[in-house]
Amino acid sequence: MKIRPEALEDHQKITELVAVAYQGAEESTLVDALRPDAHLSLVAEDEGEIVGHALLSPLEAPFAAGALAPLSVAPLWQGQGIGGALVREVCRLAPCDAIFLRGDPAFYGRFGFRADLAAGYACVFAGPFFLVKPLRDIPATGRVLYPRAFSAAGSSGPR
Numbered sequence: 364m365k366i367r368p369e370a371l372e373d374h375q376k377i378t379e380l381v382a383v384a385y386q387g388a389e390e391s392t393l394v395d396a397l398r399p400d401a402h403l404s405l406v407a408e409d410e411g412e413i414v415g416h417a418l419l420s421p422l423e424a425p426f427a428a429g430a431l432a433p434l435s436v437a438p439l440w441q442g443q444g445i446g447g448a449l450v451r452e453v454c455r456l457a458p459c460d461a462i463f464l465r466g467d468p469a470f471y472g473r474f475g476f477r478a479d480l481a482a483g484y485a486c487v488f489a490g491p492f493f494l495v496k497p498l499r500d501i502p503a504t505g506r507v508l509y510p511r512a513f514s515a516a517g518s519s520g521p522r
Contacts, residue, residue, distance in 0.1 A: 364414070364445065366452045369404040376413045377406065384435035393433065394418055396512035402429050402458055407436070407445045414440040417449040419457055423508035424484075426501050427459040430509055434466075450474045460499045463507055465492045 369377060374395075381391040397420045398404060407415030415436040422428040431453055436445045454462060454474060464471065465488045468478050476494035483504040486493060495501075 364407055364409045364448070366405055366407050366448060369406050369416070373406055373413060374398075377404075377416050380413055380416055380437055381433060381435045383438060385433065390433045390435070393512055397510060400510070403453055403456055405449060405452055405456075407449055409440075413437075415445040415449050417453050419453050419459075419462065420510055421459075422463060422510075423506075424461075424463075425505040426461065428461050428463060428507060429457055429459040430513075431462050431464040432513075434464075446470075447474070454496060454498065457498060461495050461497045461501050463493070463495050465490075466494060468492065468494060471496075 377394060378391045381394055382388050397418055401418055401420050403417070403419040405417045406413045417431065417434045419429045419431055422430050431450070434446055434449060450471070451474060463481065463486070464476065468476070468491070471494050474496065476496045478491055478494050480497065481489070481493045481495040484495070484507045485505070486507040487509065
C-alpha cells in the first residue's frame, strides 16, 4: 500500500469511496466542498486501487489548526491498518500547530488525539468525541470554527 497526495484523476474514485464508506453522498459532498482550500488530501492506494482517503482542512482558531475529516476506508479494506496509516501521515505532513476531529477516542487516542485537551475549546462539535492532537505548543483554551461546508453538506461533523 502506498499513501500519496490525491491527483485530479482521483476525484471520482474518492467520491465513490467516501460515499460507500459513509453509506451516502453527504460526506462526498463535504469532500468536494472542502477540497479547494484543503491543507492535505491523501489517498491510500493498493495496486492502483484507491482504498482510503483523508482530508485535512483549515480551521479558524487562535493558532494554525486543521480538521481531519472525513477519514474514509473502503469497507472491504477496513481493519487492515489503512485508516491508521492515513492518520499518521496526515499528522506527519500537517502544516499546522494542532489537528482537531470528532471521532472515537479509543481509535484516535492511539495516535495522540485527546478529548481532555480539546475540552478547553469552544466549538459546535464540543463533547466527549471532540479530540485534538497538538503538534506544537498551543494554548489550553480558545474558539475553534469549522468551515461552513460542514453544516452546508449536512455532515454530522468531523469523524
